[in-house]
Amino acid sequence: MPANAPNTLSIHEAQSLLRSRQLSSRELTQSCLARIHSLEPRLRALLAVCDEQALQQAGEADRILAAGNPAPLTGIPYISKDVLCTKGVPTTCGSRILEGFVPPYDATVIRRLREQHAVLLGKSNMDEFAMGSSTEHSAYFPTANPWRLDRVPGGSSGGSAAAMASCEALFTLGSDTGGSIRQPAGFCGVVGLKPTYGRVSRYGLVAFASSLDQIGPFTRDAEDCAIVMNAIAGPCEMDATSSPLPPPDYRTALKGDIRGLRIGVPREYFIEGMQAEVRRSVEEAIRLLERLGATVDWDVTLPSTSYALAAYYIIAPSEASANLARFDGVKYGLTRDGATAEEMVIASRGAGFGPEVKRRIMLGTYALSSGYYDAYYLKAQKVRHLIRAEFDRAFQSCDVLVTPTSPTVAFPLGSKLDDPIQMYLSDVFTLPVNIAGIPGLSLPCGFVDGLPVGLQLMANRFDEEALLHVAYAYQQQTDWHLRRPSL
Numbered sequence: 001m002p003a004n005a006p007n008t009l010s011i012h013e014a015q016s017l018l019r020s021r022q023l024s025s026r027e028l029t030q031s032c033l034a035r036i037h038s039l040e041p042r043l044r045a046l047l048a049v050c051d052e053q054a055l056q057q058a059g060e061a062d063r064i065l066a067a068g069n070p071a072p073l074t075g076i077p078y079i080s081k082d083v084l085c086t087k088g089v090p091t092t093c094g095s096r097i098l099e100g101f102v103p104p105y106d107a108t109v110i111r112r113l114r115e116q117h118a119v120l121l122g123k124s125n126m127d128e129f130a131m132g133s134s135t136e137h138s139a140y141f142p143t144a145n146p147w148r149l150d151r152v153p154g155g156s157s158g159g160s161a162a163a164m165a166s167c168e169a170l171f172t173l174g175s176d177t178g179g180s181i182r183q184p185a186g187f188c189g190v191v192g193l194k195p196t197y198g199r200v201s202r203y204g205l206v207a208f209a210s211s212l213d214q215i216g217p218f219t220r221d222a223e224d225c226a227i228v229m230n231a232i233a234g235p236c237e238m239d240a241t242s243s244p245l246p247p248p249d250y251r252t253a254l255k256g257d258i259r260g261l262r263i264g265v266p267r268e269y270f271i272e273g274m275q276a277e278v279r280r281s282v283e284e285a286i287r288l289l290e291r292l293g294a295t296v297d298w299d300v301t302l303p304s305t306s307y308a309l310a311a312y313y314i315i316a317p318s319e320a321s322a323n324l325a326r327f328d329g330v331k332y333g334l335t336r337d338g339a340t341a342e343e344m345v346i347a348s349r350g351a352g353f354g355p356e357v358k359r360r361i362m363l364g365t366y367a368l369s370s371g372y373y374d375a376y377y378l379k380a381q382k383v384r385h386l387i388r389a390e391f392d393r394a395f396q397s398c399d400v401l402v403t404p405t406s407p408t409v410a411f412p413l414g415s416k417l418d419d420p421i422q423m424y425l426s427d428v429f430t431l432p433v434n435i436a437g438i439p440g441l442s443l444p445c446g447f448v449d450g451l452p453v454g455l456q457l458m459a460n461r462f463d464e465e466a467l468l469h470v471a472y473a474y475q476q477q478t479d480w481h482l483r484r485p486s487l
């Protein structure tokens with residue numbers, strides 16, 4: 001791939017070339033498709049590629065660009081995680097049970113991007129139903145990390161993160177229930193944002209845990225993240241949990257001056273067992289923010305953090321066990337085998353769900369069952385309230401909290417597959433954000449053994465601007481986000 005090929009551009013760079021007609025959307029789309037076809041045999045980030053449809057959409061975008069009134073994302077090629085419904089394009093959620101399912105409608109975010117004439121290139125690989133942290137729980141194949149092909153890209157949006165890092169598209173979309181955007185963004189060295197719960201419509205997102213799920217972008221930098229958020233955020237009448245608050249213009253957050261900004265560093269996020277080099281990179285990043293004029297409180301405390309993982313693994317599986325009940329073998333079934341309805345459901349769910357999904361359904365069904373509900377589910381909800389209250393308190397004296405995204409860099413493929421608890425632990429720093437419903441962003445802040453380190457920023461509800469403000473200022477001073485894997 002030539003270093004300056006169109007597929008390596010940021011959105012903001014491509015926008016001006018498209019508008020001045022120095023580059024066409026068709027050329028840009030062809031460049032991404034060429035990259036996809038040369039790389040996919042090794043990377044395997046995608047479950048579907050829509051060449052023909054993408055070129056057709058690019059042609060339409062070029063007509064709009066020529067007419068002179070494009071939207072911000074007109075002609076920009078992107079990839080969606082395969083958990084979002086795309087009209088006419090297969091949507092599997094990385095599961096056998098949805099193999100061959102072609103949605104008759106678009107998710108709201110996909111519709112909004114279609115209305116701007118962004119170009120959909122394909123659908124990315126993921127852990128089945130977004131349950132996992134490595135993309136190895138995809139029913140189809142694992143995805144490699146573009147920085148080192150023997151490492152995981154993270155998960156569950158690993159395909160979207162790997163595709164973004166390797167320039168298969170100018171931006172990608174993921175979903176984040178407990179870290180599934182930020183952790184893979186960290187492992188692949190790109191920007192990933194989980195918005196505030198309610199900021200982006202979940203209509204057309206296949207539900208995992210409805211009180212935690214959010215859709216968000218993967219981009220090269222903070223500026224592009226603001227551009228995509230401008231397109232996808234905002235109220236939606238098809239999602240009763242989407243906030244009626246009108247979103248701001250996120251680009252106004254890109255100011256570069258963070259003097260006087262109050263940063264907090266919660267001590268519970270620097271734990272025993274984390275990689276020393278990760279800690280060092282994160283502390284260096286915080287010191288840089290301090291030199292840029294932010295005031296840093298190095299001793300913020302969020303004491304309930306240590307209960308977040310346990311609470312999450314009650315709440316998320318409980319909601320999943322209810323959400324996944326709809327895959328009963330009748331409407332989206334895999335098989336029609338069985339003499340009775342019950343046998344058909346058993347055959348379909350038995351063959352259609354992988355081991356991690358079955359584990360979650362069993363955990364959730366158990367936690368919600370009569371006699372155990374109070375001990376598990378209710379208790380977990382109480383912990384959730386404590387965690388929310390602690391964040392509320394922290395944001396009275398801090399604008400942004402800064403932590404590592406994950407305790408380690410990307411781990412070797414296969415190394416945690418047999419040990420679910422070890423896999424779950426890789427999200428220990430990202431889960432509290434979903435539990436509290438606040439926004440979180442990961443951006444690259446260094447490398448260890450050739451693998452990216454992620455810096456996580458958290459802010460108060462509906463203050464994505466604070467995250468973009470800090471990320472933009474940091475990226476004005478550093479070049480981690482400009483490095484590319486040599487694939």
Ligand code: GLN
Pocket residue numbers: 130131132133155156175176177178179180181208316427
């Ligand atoms: N890794 C976490 C889990 O397995 C989070 C997944 C996600 O955010 N979708 O549940």
